[in-house]
Amino acid sequence: MRNTSRSRWGGVLIGIGLMTAVDEIIFHQLLGWHHFYDGATPALGLLSDGLLHAGEIIALVSGFFVLLELRHQRALHVTFAWAGGFLGAGGFQLFDGTINHKLLRLHQIRYDVPLLPYDIFWNLSAVILILIGLWLLSRARKPILKV
Template identity: 55%
Template sequence: MNATTVDARGSLIAAIFLGVGLMAAVDEIIFHQVLAWHHFFDRSTLAVSLLSDGLLHAAELLMLAAGFRLFLTLSRRGALSRMHAWAGLCFGAGGFQLFDGLVNHKLLRLHQVRYVDQLWPYDLAWNGFGALLLVIAYLIWQRARRETIDQ
C-alpha cells in the first residue's frame, strides 16, 4: 500500500477502538463518578465496586491508547479515511453503549443505569442512545463506502 492509498478498513478499526474507549470514559466519568448512579459491579462491597470501576478505567485507557496509535499511524501515512473513521467512532461508541445496556445491565445484571423504582425510562434512553449511534454509524459507513468506490 503506498502513501496515497486510503485504508478504509484500518480507519474504521482504529476509530472503533476510540469510540469504545470514549464511551467507556463518558460512562465511567459521568455515571460512575460525577453522578454516582452505579459502579461497574454493584453486587458486592463498595471496595469491590470501586475496584471494578478501576479495571473498567484501565480497559478504557488501553482502548483509547490502541485507537490513537492506529489512528496516528494511518494519519502519518496519509492513509486515513475520515468518513470511515467517523463511522468507526460511532460504531464503537454505540456498540459499547448497547452492549453495556443489554448485556451488563439486563443479561448479567452487573449494575443498572440508576437504582430507581421506574427503571424503564433510563433503560430506554440508555439503549436508545446506543442504537441511535449505531444507525448514524451505519449511514456514515454507507456514504463512506460509496465515496471510496467512486474514487
C-alpha cells in the same frame, strides 16, 4: 491508498473508549449511580471501576495509535474513522445496556427508581449512535464522482 478497514477499527476503539469514559465519569463518578460491578462491597465496586477505566484508556490509546500510524502513512480514511467511532460508541452502549445491565446484571443505570425510562433512553441513544455510524459508513463507501 487509504486503508478503510484499519481506519474504521481505529475509530471503533476510540468510540468504545470515549463512551466508556462518558459512562465512567458521569454515571459512576459524578452522579454516583452505580459501579461497574455492584454485586459486592463498595471497595470491590470501586476496583471494578478502576479496571473499567484501565480498559477505557487502553482502547483510547490503541485507537489513537492506529489512526496516527495511518495518518503518517497517508492511509487514513477520515470518514471510515468517524463511522467506526460512532459504531464503537453505540456498540459499547448497547452492549452495556443489554448484556451488562439485563443479562449479567452487573449493575443497573440507577437503583430505587423505575428503570424502564432509563433503559429505553440508554438503548435508544445507543441505536441512534449505531445508525449514525452506519450512515457514515454507507456514505464513505459511495464512490465520489469527479466532474
